[in-house]
Amino acid sequence: MRDAEEFDAFYAASAGNVVGHVYALTGSRSEAEDAVAEAFMRAWQRWPAVRDADSPEAWVRRVASRIAVSSWRKTVNRLRAHRREAVDQPVPGLSEDHVALLQALRHLHPHQRRAVVLHHLNDLTVAEVAAEMNTPVGTVKSYLVRGRRTMAALLAPTDLPQEEKNHA
Template sequence: MNAAGAGSATPTHGARRAPERSRSGGTGDEGRHHDFDELYAAHFTSVTTQLFAYLGDRQEAQDVTQEAFCRALQRWREVSAYDDPVAWVRRVAWNLATSHFRRSRVAAAFRRRHREVHTPEPSPDRVALFAALRALPPRPRQAVVLHYLADQAIVDVAESMQVSTGTVKSWLHRARVALGEQLQSPANPGAEEVRNA
């Protein structure tokens, strides 16, 4: 489909609904300001079509276009006063698409240079340990992972988490107790590497 010819079509084929506008975000002078919903309906398809041709991925094109319109909605009092609001939306969408395309090229180059590394399946005790870790609060859980699994010193854990070493030691002690209680069954030996540390 010609991208220009799609400019007046209402978004279809999985296109997103226009972002909701708050009541306080009205356009005021309807004779001068463009209506956001009408702009979205009239131009979403054409912008998406252009980005689809550039990115080669329809879903990504729709996501980028949606993000551009969301940014327009956030600044609608300003954007709606422009002579050509859709030009602003299109410029933002293209900037976003260009950034996405550059990231995709870097990722593709990385994949070409580095073969995928297949990690082995975790042992049953590791599976049990990871399940028990999910029961811990997020911050103590992070401290346990950094110290016991990533082999970071307590001072390094404290620095990366921006807390005192005493706080880290307290978290680790409480985590060892909690994990020991959860995994004290012989069928769940996964806490041994933490309890014996």
């Protein structure tokens, strides 16, 4: 019974963070929730090993990310096979800033996107991002610099009056 209570506490403390991470990666709340549910199910099945991992939340986040990417790849392949184009469906209740952020994230290389999401949205240190991505710290720093530069260009205001542009 101790395992179930411990897992329930772990789930309650980390599920929201993991869903937010996968949502930022995929741009789809429902896909994120599905991937995270599957990841937590796998974590429960392996709870003794997951509990002893350096970071059980990182384990679940990594599994959920892989599930989401796998699901995305299957979807893309299915769409290509049927020669249909995906239709973006609006998500109610999102602010313009939130939508702009998600669109900018989609323009990043997947490694850059993952590093930016882990570092800026999940508040992991560069070293923690490097460990989770199994990548050298210097490479993560490069992903972050390039990702931020790309996003800054995509998110820069373009409708400033000429007078404000001259002072910017």
